[in-house]
Amino acid sequence: xQNNVRKFREQLGLTQKQLGELVVVSRQAINAIETGKFDPSxxxxxxxxxxxxxxxxxxxxxxxxxxx
Amino acid sequence: xQNNVRKFREQLGLTQKQLGELVVVSRQAINAIETGKFDPSxxxxxxxxxxxxxxxxxxxxxxxxxxx
DNA sequence: CCTCCATGTCAAGTAAACATGACACAACGG
DNA sequence: CCGTTGTGTCATGTTTACTTGACATGGAGG
Numbered sequence: 001x002q003n004n005v006r007k008f009r010e011q012l013g014l015t016q017k018q019l020g021e022l023v024v025v026s027r028q029a030i031n032a033i034e035t036g037k038f039d040p041s042x043x044x045x046x047x048x049x050x051x052x053x054x055x056x057x058x059x060x061x062x063x064x065x066x067x068x
Numbered sequence: 069x070q071n072n073v074r075k076f077r078e079q080l081g082l083t084q085k086q087l088g089e090l091v092v093v094s095r096q097a098i099n100a101i102e103t104g105k106f107d108p109s110x111x112x113x114x115x116x117x118x119x120x121x122x123x124x125x126x127x128x129x130x131x132x133x134x135x136x
Numbered sequence: 137c138c139t140c141c142a143t144g145t146c147a148a149g150t151a152a153a154c155a156t157g158a159c160a161c162a163a164c165g166g
Numbered sequence: 167c168c169g170t171t172g173t174g175t176c177a178t179g180t181t182t183a184c185t186t187g188a189c190a191t192g193g194a195g196g
Contacts, residue, residue, distance in 0.1 A: 001110075015172060026155055031174065038153060041182090042069075042110045046130050056124055062114050068152080083142060097184055099144065106183055109152085136182085 002061040006034045008052040023047045039068070070129040074102045076120040091115045107136070 009019050009030075016034070017027040025044060032038050033048075040048065040060070049056045077087050077098075084102070085095040093112060101108050101116075108116065108128070117124045 017172080027173090028156085028175085029154060032153090035174080037175095039110055041153060042107055042113050042124075042128070043130070043135060044153085045110050056110075060110070062111070067111060085142080094185060095143090096145085096186085100184085103144075105145095109183060112183085 001036060001039045001066055002063065003033065003036075003059055005030070005048060005059065008054070008059070009034075019051075023051055036066070069104060069107045069134055070131065071101065071104075071127055073098070073116060073127065076122070076127070077102075087119075091119055104134070 005019075009016070014022075015027075016030040020027040020030045023030075023044065024047075029044070033040050033044075045056050045060055049059045052059060073087075077084070082090070083095075084098040088095040088098045091098075091112065092115075097112075100106050101112075113124050113128060117127045120127060
């Protein structure tokens with residue numbers, strides 16, 4: 001699933017580790033989401049969107065072609 | 069996690085089974101979500117919100133107290 | 137009374153979202 | 167050179183979202 005977590009994260013000058021600590025997940029989880037390895041849970045999607053101050057749909061792109 | 073899936077579903081006069089078929093999950097999954105037994109995946113949340121024509125946040129309530 | 141039908145729930149299994157720990161590598165500054 | 171930092175990735179394990187199949191119950195209708 002595509003998203004612009006990385007874009008928002010870099011705009012704030014944060015590392016994956018730092019963002020992970022802020023939303024309380026591992027840095028591997030942040031990395032896996034940024035690189036599209038797996039989709040976030042609804043709570044993590046909410047936490048990330050809320051942290052960046054945007055909606056879930058502006059942070060994550062629900063495209064039919066990359067549905068599991 | 070609280071939500072008003074049931075409210076929207078009943079407004080459309082649908083059964084859990086019918087809604088499950090429409091969003092392609094089992095009726096037990098619909099039931100479990102309505103009764104708060106587990107949280108939907110981000111895709112199912114998206115599918116349900118989209119089906120009802122509302123946003124994810126109007127369908128699901130992210131309250132800290134019922135976080136897992 | 138009988139029979140659907142909708143709902144609730146349980147048991148057992150699978151898949152995916154995480155965690156943790158480890159290793160590789162490139163970029164940078166000392 | 168070297169040590170650190172950020173990122174990518176792997177292996178292993180746990181938890182949870184979801185499946186199928188089953189059974190119980192209550193309400194509505196014949």
